[in-house]
Every structure is written in structure tokens, then in C-alpha cells.
Amino acid sequence: MISQVWRLNKLDKAVSFAVCDDDEIICEAICNRIDKLLAKFGLSASIDKYVSPVALYKNIEGGQRKYDALFLDIDMPKLNGIDLAKAIKKAEEAPDIIFVSNREEMVFDTFSVRPFGFVRKNNFTNDLIDTLRSYVNTRMNKNAYIGIKTNNNSVVRKLKVSDIVYIESFRYKQYIYMADNEEIECRMSMEEFEKKLANYDIVRMYKGYLVNLKYVQKIERTGVLVNYKGGVNINVSRDKVQELKAIYLNYLRKMGTVLFNGES
Template sequence: MNLILCDDDKVFLNKLEIRIRGLCQKHKIAVEMECYVSAKEMLEGIKNLDEISVFFIDIDMPEVNGFEVASYLKKWNRECCIVFVSNKDDLVFQSLVYHPFFFIRKAHLDEELEPQLLELQKKAGKKVPQIELQTGRQSVKLALRDIWFVESEKNYLLFYREKDTRDEAIRVRMKMSEAEKKLEAHKFVRTHKGYLVNMNYVYRLREKELLLLNGKSIPVSRNYLNQVRMKIMGVVME
């Protein structure tokens, strides 16, 4: 695993690094690690964010705080895992907006770090789930993590990635019920008769719409509102 540690408290940062190296040695986990005492220094020092899998980030830091860092990292590499490490226990609910892998309390580091490190190792070894789509005569394999939402268009479905316009979306002859059956086990939820959304990219639920991290607004009909709320709660509780 490639890890980045960032905390403006040098004493705690050193303690965290020692604990992680010790646990990795204990469980035979290959690890590469870099440590930074400021978020600004970290963002300037990282050469390739796509290769970094896990970030351990303090929240209460000067200049750029941990939440601002998390927002930037998720836009750059949405599959990276962010672990907030903080002594501000009251920020745990606020942190959920950034879809962290976990929130470790500094006062409970020794008891909370090891199980989460093992879970991170499992996650790193998992294969990326995909869906195979038939577009005319061609077959396209698309990683589920790349699908932000699905929209119906008469007898077709449009599979949208983060920056796709309507013309760029992958167009497939398929029923929405079929897509829902294939995707519902992977954090996708039906929000409307014409929409299916990847909950990993939901920023906020408003009265009649879901706002995604890329700014796109997806309608939520009355018939699906409770289902959407339950799905959001399920993601938060994981």
C-alpha cells in the first residue's frame, strides 16, 4: 500500500508513522509511506495522486484544513481512501460529507488503527467490479466506480461518467429495471423512474433532488424519496 500521512503535530505524526510501520511488519503488509506536517506541503509534494491509495489526514490544520484536502483529493482520485485522524471527535458527522474510509480518534489510536489498517489491506486487494455493456455491435466493459448515474431515454439507457455530456455518455439498449438489478448491490439507487445514481458521488440530498460531487443535479421523485434516504443512511453507517 502507498500511504500519505499529514498532521501539523510533529510528535503525533511521528507516533502514527511508528504505529503503522509496526503493524505492517506484524501483519506482513508491504507499505510505502510519506509524511507531511502541512496540507499545503503535502499537495505540492505529491507527484502522482493516482498511485496513492490511502491518506491519513488530521482535520484541524492551519492554512488548508483536512476537509479541504479531502475535497481536493476526491476530485483528483475518487477511489482513494481517506482516514481522518483527529482529536476533534465532534467533527465525525461533518466528515461524512467527504465519504471517509474511517474516522480515527487520536485518543483511541492504539485500539482503532489496527482493525482499519487490516480493512484497508483487504480493500487494496479487491478486484474492481465491472459491468459489460452492449453498444450496437461492440461490447464495452465499464468499471462501476466510473459510472456516476444512469438516465433513461426511450428504449435506451445513458451511462454517464464524471465529465460526460449527453452525447458522450455510453448509450445502451436496456431497461432501467435490468440496470437496477445489476447495480443495486453496488451502492446504486433508483431516484426516479428515469434515473439510477451511484451513491459514492452524492454530495447532498435536497427536497426533490440529489446534488452530485461534480455539481450535477438528479431529480428525486416522491415514490423513491424514502428509498433514497435509506440508501444514504446505509452508506453513512458503513
């Protein structure tokens, strides 16, 4: 095991990762790429490299090491990545699992451990960028807040991003609908909101709506059903629906949701 630390200081607590691949060269390459991407995000992290899945399991099971996320190969001797993840997931505070593998045909087999992501080695850079960005947004920034101005810009409110269900634009005003059913009126433009929320899973559904994918119940042919006060339907053009379905399915996969045929 070799430990590396990136000395960036945007978070109060350094994030701890482990990478396990029985090929030492590949393991080193994965660590180096994570290093560069995290630097772009401005984050602080420590990372441990393992070429033995058994050694990683013993360190976690014995309490010597604790990690926020593990990047695991699937094909490894003595203990493959899926079995390793199953063993580790038995712990009360189990780390997130991200598989890094050429075995794309095994992606559905990994759903049993509800991985956070699946990085294909043959599309390594793009998949890793998407996965790390999602990890930052959904795990590290789960308590993120944004500031807004209300009452003719005279009052500043702090809102928890994960509690925003959707934002509606109507007659030069924006209305924010929160998970606790509070409705907030403000005069910020949708463009301002879109810019503030660009790094989160809140997307433009239509010209007058921004919706948090966390609260989407389903996407139908003519619109989106949002989980707010028993359900709110937002009409969307048919051309936009197909784009939104792709975005939503990608979000579900990143969150480790098990998908079945016909699920949208």
C-alpha cells in the same frame, strides 16, 4: 516530507500511504504505529510524512506523488483536513481518506468526502488496528480467492471472495451462493469456511449461515435480508440480531457509508 519504506513482500505492488499532521511528533508516532501493524499483516508499504497540508496537496495535485490512502488530521493551519480531502477527492483516481483526530464531534462533517475510516486519537491503537485490518481486507484483498473442494473432494474450485453472497449448511453439505447466481455444492465444514474467511467481512449469521456483509440489504427483528435473486431472508434469533446490527453498522462506517437516524 520524509519517506520511509517497509521491506515486506507479500503484495506484488507496495502500498503507498501518506500521513499529514502539523504536529511532527504525533505524525512520527502515527507512522511508527502503522509500521508495526503492517508488519504483523505481512505487507509491503511506503509512507510519506507531512507536517504541511499545503505541501501534500501540491505534491498530489502536481502529479509528483500518488497515494493509495491518506491519514489526515482535521485541525491543521492554512488548510484543514476536511477541506484538503475535498480538494484531493476531485481527482479521477483519488486516494482513500482516513481521518486521525481528537475531533470526534466532527465525524459527521467528514461524511461529505466519504472517508474510509475515522481514527480517534484518544482510542488510537484500537481504532487504527480495526481500520488497517478493514483496509487490507476491502482494498488490498479485493481480488482475493479461496480454494474449495467439490464433487466428493475430487474437484478443486477457485472462488473470488468478494463474489460469495452467502454460504448455507444443510445435511452435512455446504451450499455456496455466488453473485452471478451460481450455486455450488461442497463438503467442506462451516468451521473450515469460517476459518478461511476469518479475515474478510463474511460473518456467521446463525449456526447454518455465513453471510458477506457486502450483500446485506437490511437487518430486521427476526432476520437478515440478503441481496440474492430478489432477496433471501435468513432467520436469526432476536438475541443475535442486536449483535449483528452492531457488526453491520461498524462495517458500514468503515466503508464510508453515510448513516441516518433509524438506518440499520
